Amino acid sequence: MKKCYSVLAFQLIAGACAQAAFADTITQTPAQQAVMMDEVVVTAARTAEPKREVSANVTVIDQEAIEQSGASDVGDLLAKKSIGHIHKYPNSLTSVGLRGFRTDTHGNDLQGHVLVLLDGRRAGTGNVAKLLTGNVERIEIIRGPSAVQYGSAGMGGVVNIITRRAERSSVFAEAGGGSFGAYESRIGGTLKQGAFDVSGSYTRSGQDAYETGTGEEFHNTGLDAASSISANLGWSITDKDRLGLIVTASELDNSGSPEYFSANDLDDSTDKENYSVDLNYAGADSADHWQWMTRWFFGKDENTWNDPTGSNPDGWDNGIAAINTTDQQGAQAQLTGTFGHTRITGGIDWLDYEVENTWTPNTTSYSNPAVFLLGKTTLPDQHLTLDMGLRYDWYEVEVVEPAGRNTDDTHLTPKIGLSWLVTEQLKLRAQYAEAFMIPSADQLAAEFTRFGSRTVGNPELKPESSRTYEAGLDFSTSGINASLTSFYTDFTDKIIVDYLADGSRSWQNLGDATLAGFEAEFSYDLGLPLGWEWEVRPYLNLTLLTQYEDESTGEDLQNVSDMNFSTGVMVNNGDGISCRLNVAYSGPQDVEDWETGTYPTPVVELDAGTVTDLNASWRFYEDDRLGSFTLRGQINNLLDEEYAYVKGYPMPGRSLFSSLRWEY
Numbered sequence: 001m002k003k004c005y006s007v008l009a010f011q012l013i014a015g016a017c018a019q020a021a022f023a024d025t026i027t028q029t030p031a032q033q034a035v036m037m038d039e040v041v042v043t044a045a046r047t048a049e050p051k052r053e054v055s056a057n058v059t060v061i062d063q064e065a066i067e068q069s070g071a072s073d074v075g076d077l078l079a080k081k082s083i084g085h086i087h088k089y090p091n092s093l094t095s096v097g098l099r100g101f102r103t104d105t106h107g108n109d110l111q112g113h114v115l116v117l118l119d120g121r122r123a124g125t126g127n128v129a130k131l132l133t134g135n136v137e138r139i140e141i142i143r144g145p146s147a148v149q150y151g152s153a154g155m156g157g158v159v160n161i162i163t164r165r166a167e168r169s170s171v172f173a174e175a176g177g178g179s180f181g182a183y184e185s186r187i188g189g190t191l192k193q194g195a196f197d198v199s200g201s202y203t204r205s206g207q208d209a210y211e212t213g214t215g216e217e218f219h220n221t222g223l224d225a226a227s228s229i230s231a232n233l234g235w236s237i238t239d240k241d242r243l244g245l246i247v248t249a250s251e252l253d254n255s256g257s258p259e260y261f262s263a264n265d266l267d268d269s270t271d272k273e274n275y276s277v278d279l280n281y282a283g284a285d286s287a288d289h290w291q292w293m294t295r296w297f298f299g300k301d302e303n304t305w306n307d308p309t310g311s312n313p314d315g316w317d318n319g320i321a322a323i324n325t326t327d328q329q330g331a332q333a334q335l336t337g338t339f340g341h342t343r344i345t346g347g348i349d350w351l352d353y354e355v356e357n358t359w360t361p362n363t364t365s366y367s368n369p370a371v372f373l374l375g376k377t378t379l380p381d382q383h384l385t386l387d388m389g390l391r392y393d394w395y396e397v398e399v400v401e402p403a404g405r406n407t408d409d410t411h412l413t414p415k416i417g418l419s420w421l422v423t424e425q426l427k428l429r430a431q432y433a434e435a436f437m438i439p440s441a442d443q444l445a446a447e448f449t450r451f452g453s454r455t456v457g458n459p460e461l462k463p464e465s466s467r468t469y470e471a472g473l474d475f476s477t478s479g480i481n482a483s484l485t486s487f488y489t490d491f492t493d494k495i496i497v498d499y500l501a502d503g504s505r506s507w508q509n510l511g512d513a514t515l516a517g518f519e520a521e522f523s524y525d526l527g528l529p530l531g532w533e534w535e536v537r538p539y540l541n542l543t544l545l546t547q548y549e550d551e552s553t554g555e556d557l558q559n560v561s562d563m564n565f566s567t568g569v570m571v572n573n574g575d576g577i578s579c580r581l582n583v584a585y586s587g588p589q590d591v592e593d594w595e596t597g598t599y600p601t602p603v604v605e606l607d608a609g610t611v612t613d614l615n616a617s618w619r620f621y622e623d624d625r626l627g628s629f630t631l632r633g634q635i636n637n638l639l640d641e642e643y644a645y646v647k648g649y650p651m652p653g654r655s656l657f658s659s660l661r662w663e664y
Contacts, residue, residue: 037052042140054429057470057487081566094127095128099515101156105127114156120332121295124301130252131248135200143157148374148434152436165199173187175660177657180208182657183205218258220257221258232244242283261649277298280295292336295331324357325355332350333347344373344374364446374389386416388415413435415433427474431469464494467492478528486516489514513557520541558591576628578617586609595647604647607644609643611643613636630662634657
């Protein structure tokens with residue numbers, strides 16, 4: 001069966017690419033493509049605005065690019081796009097980095113330095129492997145500080161995953177399989193009936209243990225099942241007012257937890273869950289002079305690590321699972337007014353988290369109300385747009401049990417940006433923004449003893465903070481899209497572990513760092529000047545860090561690559577045939593070598609990794625009564641390279657996957 005999948009995938013890809021090779025024999029007057037700067041984005045200002053008015057560096061991954069990537073979850077998608085540093089373990093654990101910062105993988109999203117959003121509010125997790133792509137309309141990535149819009153943790157940037165909204169009625173089903181026993185099936189669709197709209201999907205996938213690029217099996221890397229459901233429901237009360245409900249849930253069952261390749265553990269496993277419910281209402285007056293939005297959401301994120309005594313002869317854990325649970329709820333309310341060429345958005349955010357870990361006796365809680373004001377004014381004659389923002393956060397953290405200790409503080413965050421539309425094709429932009437990350441409840445108020453070692457919080461801790469200066473340009477015309485950004489970040493008050501004179505473990509603000517570099521994106525449709533009917537688009541997405549230094553040690557920051565890029569070519573005939581060749585590169589990085597089992601842990605270099613993927617699709621049948629049928633195929637790690645995002649955890653070698661999709 002695996003061989004059949006492989007042959008089918010190879011034939012499909014070869015056939016689609018062969019047709020692309022003969023595209024130059026078909027000539028037609030090229031249609032003018034929309035200028036990308038006219039694209040509407042919603043993340044940078046929390047309201048819809050044309051990209052031409054945004055002073056930040058914005059990357060949009062649309063639905064077509066998501067489908068062409070072949071990625072089942074957001075972690076794999078962002079790895080293929082090389083938007084920054086990826087920290088990926090086998091199967092079900094992926095954190096993503098931007099500008100040298102990254103999400104926190106295990107804990108709640110407040111303890112990361114890159115923020116993940118679902119439809120503009122916190123996703124409640126930093127593990128993007130839990131977020132599947134089945135019902136995603138687009139992903140907007142704001143590189144650089146976004147704390148003035150969204151609060152704590154948005155230092156490196158924001159990844160906003162936007163679910164699909166129904167604009168018509170449709171239904172689809174897809175199933176496939178491939179190497180290493182991989183399988184995936186998904187069903188879903190959209191319904192638009194009068195004032196009601198519904199969009200949703202259900203996905204289930206899994207795989208067996210995989211082989212690395214050297215052909216050696218990496219035992220216990222299988223995933224029994226990853227299930228995800230996503231639904232976006234709405235009732236349009238009027239043409240301007242919509243009441244919505246968004247439900248997202250994922251469950252990853254019995255994911256292998258193999259330990260290092262050099263010391264393979266054959267029976268450890270993890271189970272992971274995440275769900276959220278979002279009730280929202282958005283509206284506007286008849287002339288769109290006033291717009292408003294309010295929402296209430298809640299959810300839960302849970303991680304379970306199973307470590308049977310069979311693999312631990314000393315039985316130190318007695319086979320008891322370790323569990324981390326984060327309960328989240330929150331609310332948002334905002335009002336936007338337009339006054340001539342000026343638009344002002346003001347609002348209130350509120351968050352409440354409760355975190356429990358079985359490995360500590362503490363139950364911790366976090367409460368964070370905030371107010372914000374975002375303003376934008378445009379000078380039409382000069383084509384200048386000035387945007388400013390200010391946010392004030394109150395936060396209180398508490399160790400509920402058993403210590404009953406708490407502390408609170410406030411934080412003020414500013415931002416100012418400028419964009420200048422030099423021509424309809426060229427925009428210059430500049431921005432100054434600050435960001436922060438609050439200390440955790442344990443860091444501020446914990447007091448417990450475990451394994452004979454005492455841990456005590458430091459109520460004097462300040463939030464970690466950053467100041468970022470950046471400048472860039474965007475260029476867009478028929479067939480060409482390009483951008484270039486230069487940034488400089490001063491990161492201060494980094495919280496690090498501190499050992500007190502009595503041997504207790506605590507934390508202090510002792511770390512500082514400097515991060516600087518460039519970001520570039522470029523793509524060009526060669527088919528337009530050559531008069532081809534087909535789109536043939538080479539592309540490049542690049543992040544280059546010229547400075548990422550820990551100022552206290554003078555050494556490079558650990559777990560940070562100096563260069564990440566993806567490049568390749570996409571071919572599309574606009575009528576059901578597409579092919580994409582993608583090469584993703586992650587540069588070398590300094591990491592702690594935990595495999596040695598020694599202390600202090602030695603720092604070594606993790607080698608660079610290059611992954612080449614080939615994807616293709618062919619809509620081979622279409623009928624008004626029966627719908628359309630599409631074959632998809634992909635070859636991941638085409639060149640069978642051995643590579644790893646984390647030392648000791650090599651990724652799969654060459655694998656093939658094919659599927660059949662029906663849509664009506």
